[in-house]
Amino acid sequence: MKPKIAVVGSFNTDLTVFTPRMPAPGETILGGPYYTGPGGKGANQAVAAARLGAQVSMVVKLGQDYYGDQALENLVQEGIDTRGVIRTADTHTGVAFIVVDQQGENMIVVASGANAQLTPADIDGVRDVITGADIVLLQLEIPMETxxxxxxxxxxxxxxxxxNPAPAQPLSADLLAHVDYLTPNESEAQLISGLPVADVVGAEAAARWLTAQGVRTPVITLGAKGALASGAGGFMHVPGRKVEVVDTTGAGDAFNGALAVALGEGKDLAAAVAFANTAAALQVTQRGTAPAMPRREAVESFLTQKDG
Structure with a gap:
């Protein structure tokens, strides 16, 4: 039985340029290649989950514009239920401006547009999508009240x-009390907890703090070092996978989409995190965000391989 996952979040059209290095403030440099494609944390995670075998519904607000039309078409092509897609003529579809250097590191500026107008009233209009899911997957590219x-x-x-508390911002105790799995990266965990998170030891301290705030299961992602999860059996560090990095954009989205699928399928926490780590590792070997999300067969094949 496929797990039912409702993703409530953003869609952004990604405008991506590759550069030899990041420009300094006030500097103009030549880059390329450049491409336009589907993105946004919510849509990326929805695509990741759908490609990994879940039955996915997307709740998102789009503009009545060309990018919005393309977004809707993309979701349909990925087999995602679009009953929760809302269109508005008040503003544009979200856009993300992305610069990626030769090391695969990135800088991103988002013009939220319609994402910033997704309201609690909109959620009420599609509440059956939320309450009928096995897992609801959220990020922070929509209003915090929503x-x-x-x-x-x-x-x-x-x-x-x-x-997935990204982009990073403080979270209320009331929100945290309603969260079963919280998946910050190192910088997000540090901002939320106020504790330094530079390694596994720091991640454990942040996870303890998050648990004290009511989060049932913190899962702190550590980039190439994998992830630190805190469950009923205590802390577990699940190592990352060794790959050749091309573009880190979207790695966290691959992780979160995959984690939702694995948990929805009933995998235990260690196995779910290992599955998510593997999906994220495969994603960074390709350029792009949603188009680079791995398929189920690739993740399962890579899971059985040993790192060289």
Missing amino acids: VAYTAALAHAAGVTVLL
């Missing part, structure tokens, strides 16, 4: 809530 409202609605309905 994130909190959705988490509370899902929690009250007995639906598992997975929150």
Whole structure:
């Protein structure tokens, strides 16, 4: 039985340019190649989950523009249920401006557009999508009040809530109390907890703090070092996978989409995190965000391989 995952979040059209290095403030440099493609944390995670075998519904607000039309078409092509797609003529579809250097590191500026107009009233209009899911997957590229409202609605309905707290910002105790799985990276965990998170030891301290705030299962991603999870059995560090990095954009989205799928399938925490680590590792070997999300067969094949 495929797990039912409702992703409530953003869509951004990614405008990406590759450069030899990052420009300094006020500097103009020549770059290329350049491409335009589907992105946004919410849509990226929805695509990741759908490609990995889940039954995915997307709740998102798009503009009545060309990019919005392309977004809707992309979601349909990925087999994602679009009952929760809302269109508005008040503003544009979200856009992300992305610069990627030769080491695969990136800088991103987002013009939120319609994403910033997704409201609790919109969520009420599609509440059956939320309450009928096995897992609700959230990020922070939509208004915080909408994130909190959705988490509370899902929690009250007995639906598992997975929150990827990105882009980083402080989170209220009330929101954290409605979250089952929280998946910050190192910088996000540091901002939320106020504790230094530069290694596994720091991640353990941040995870303890998050647990004290009511989060049932913190999962802190550590880039190439893997992830640190805190479950009923205590802390577990699940190592990352060794790959040749091409573009780190979207790695966290691959991780979160995959984690939601694995948990929805009933995998234990260690196996779920290992599955998510593998999906993220495969994603960074390709350029792009949503188009680079790996398929189920590739993840399962890579899971059985040993790092060289």
